Structures are given as C-alpha cells and as structure tokens.
Amino acid sequence: MTQYSLLLVDMDGVIWRGGIYVVKNIKALRMLQEKYKVVFMTNNSSLTRAECLERIKAVGINSEINDIYTSSVLAATYIEKRGLGRTFVVGEAGIYEELIVRGIPIVSEGPKVDYVIVGIDKYLTYNKLSKAAYYIMNGAVFIATNEDPTYPVGDRLEPGAGAIVNFIKTVVGREPDFVAGKPNTWILDIVVNKYKLKKEEVLVIGDSLHTDVPMGCRYGVDTLLVLTGVTSERELAYAKTKPTYVARDLLEALTSKII
Numbered sequence: 001m002t003q004y005s006l007l008l009v010d011m012d013g014v015i016w017r018g019g020i021y022v023v024k025n026i027k028a029l030r031m032l033q034e035k036y037k038v039v040f041m042t043n044n045s046s047l048t049r050a051e052c053l054e055r056i057k058a059v060g061i062n063s064e065i066n067d068i069y070t071s072s073v074l075a076a077t078y079i080e081k082r083g084l085g086r087t088f089v090v091g092e093a094g095i096y097e098e099l100i101v102r103g104i105p106i107v108s109e110g111p112k113v114d115y116v117i118v119g120i121d122k123y124l125t126y127n128k129l130s131k132a133a134y135y136i137m138n139g140a141v142f143i144a145t146n147e148d149p150t151y152p153v154g155d156r157l158e159p160g161a162g163a164i165v166n167f168i169k170t171v172v173g174r175e176p177d178f179v180a181g182k183p184n185t186w187i188l189d190i191v192v193n194k195y196k197l198k199k200e201e202v203l204v205i206g207d208s209l210h211t212d213v214p215m216g217c218r219y220g221v222d223t224l225l226v227l228t229g230v231t232s233e234r235e236l237a238y239a240k241t242k243p244t245y246v247a248r249d250l251l252e253a254l255t256s257k258i259i
C-alpha cells in the first residue's frame with residue numbers, strides 16, 4: 001500500500017514513443033487506473049487535448065479532457081490568468097485550440113500584440129520567426145510552451161520547441177517571460193490545488209531526467225523514472241538530480257511494489 005492517490009503521467013516516452021505505443025506501460029496504466037486518479041501531461045504543444053485523449057482511449061486507458069495537460073493548456077491558462085490580450089502564435093493546432101476555447105484573440109499581424117506564444121511548429125517560416133521577435137521587442141509578453149531541444153520520433157531525435165525558442169531568444173536578446181511546460185512546477189500547483197492533495201500523495205511518472213524528474217524534485221513530490229523513453233541507464237548513472245524510483249517500465253514498477 002503506497003501513500004499516493006494521484007499519478008501525474010507523462011505521455012511521450014511513457015504511453016507512446018512517437019507513433020509507437022509502449023505496450024508494457026499501457027497494460028500497467030490500465031491496472032493502475034483502478035487504484036489511483038491518473039492525470040496526463042505532455043510538453044508537446046502540437047496535439048490538441050482531444051487528439052491526446054483519442055490516442056489514450058484507443059488503447060483502453062480511460063481519461064477525460066480535463067485530465068489532460070499539454071504545454072498549450074498551461075500557456076493559454078497563463079494568459080487567461082494574466083488578462084486576455086492579442087496573441088501571436090508560432091505553433092500548431094494544440095496552441096490555437098486552447099486559445100480559442102478561452103476566447104483569447106489570435107492575431108497574425110500587428111500593430112498591437114500583447115502575447116507571443118512559441119511552441120513546436122513544423123510549418124515554421126522565417127517570416128513567422130521574424131514577426132514573433134519583432135512583437136516581443138515591441139513589448140509583447142514572450143511565452144514558450146517548453147524548451148526541450150529535441151523530441152523522439154521513432155528512433156531518431158527531431159528539433160524541439162527549444163530550438164525555435166532559442167532562435168527568438170537570440171534575436172530579442174533575452175529569456176522568455178514564462179516557460180509553461182516542464183520542468184516548470186506550475187502544473188503540479190494546479191493539480192494539487194484542483195484535487196486538494198498533499199504533496200506526499202502525488203507521484204510524477206516520466207521518462208526524462210531533464211523535465212519530469214527535476215519538476216517533481218523542485219516541487220517536493222516523489223518521481224518515478226521509466227526507461228521506456230529518452231533516458232538510458234548510462235545517462236541515469238551520471239544524473240545530478242535522481243528520481244525517487246527507477247523502473248525499466250511500469251509493469252516492473254508494479255511487480256516491485258513501487259506503485
């Protein structure tokens with residue numbers, strides 16, 4: 001019997017790796033759902049929550065739209081809390097959807113732009129980057145969905161949102177005002193308050209020593225690292241920030257009674 005009541009589960013590298021499902025983790029999650037509240041998160045801002053939900057449900061994991069937190073959800077929530085304003089987007093459907101849902105005006109041209117959100121954008125152009133930087137230099141709030149330099153697609157790494165954010169950072173000569181996704185602990189604050197939990201009741205499950213584990217450590221909740229995604233055992237051996245638990249996959253975590 002563990003002390004946890006809520007599992008905050010990363011999707012990329014845990015449920016799927018690019019387009020390939022991680023079957024052992026899925027089997028375990030289906031069992032874990034009977035015992036724990038499970039909330040899902042991803043730094044990937046390109047997918048809408050509905051798309052994430054569809055991919056999760058397709059393999060028999062139950063969830064609902066409000067239990068899915070993408071970095072787009074967090075970025076749009078930040079604007080909602082700070083005050084709606086004209087927003088320019090470097091990104092894909094996941095960001096647009098969350099802005100539309102909240103009635104945040106989306107603009108493709110100036111002159112007045114209050115926020116610039118920068119996320120992964122596979123339709124990126126020089127023109128978009130140029131506009132984004134210009135608006136930031138003219139006073140728009142600079143929001144990054146996340147700063148992951150790469151993300152795994154099959155067995156290769158492709159440039160992530162961090163590469164795009166860095167381009168703009170170089171132009172404007174400063175850091176983003178807000179980075180919505182992991183390792184920012186903001187999502188933990190939201191979830192802990194929403195479900196009225198103590199920190200001891202939350203377990204973060206993820207595959208990254210750069211996002212999931214430091215987020216959990218900074219916030220003061222336990223972390224379980226699974227080796228089904230971006231982290232190798234070798235990398236783990238050299239890591240400065242260690243997770244509370246490590247398992248090859250979630251089935252192993254179940255058999256060894258970690259959860």
Ligand SMILES: [Mg+2]
Pocket residue numbers: 010011012013014206207208229
């Ligand atoms: Mg991951």
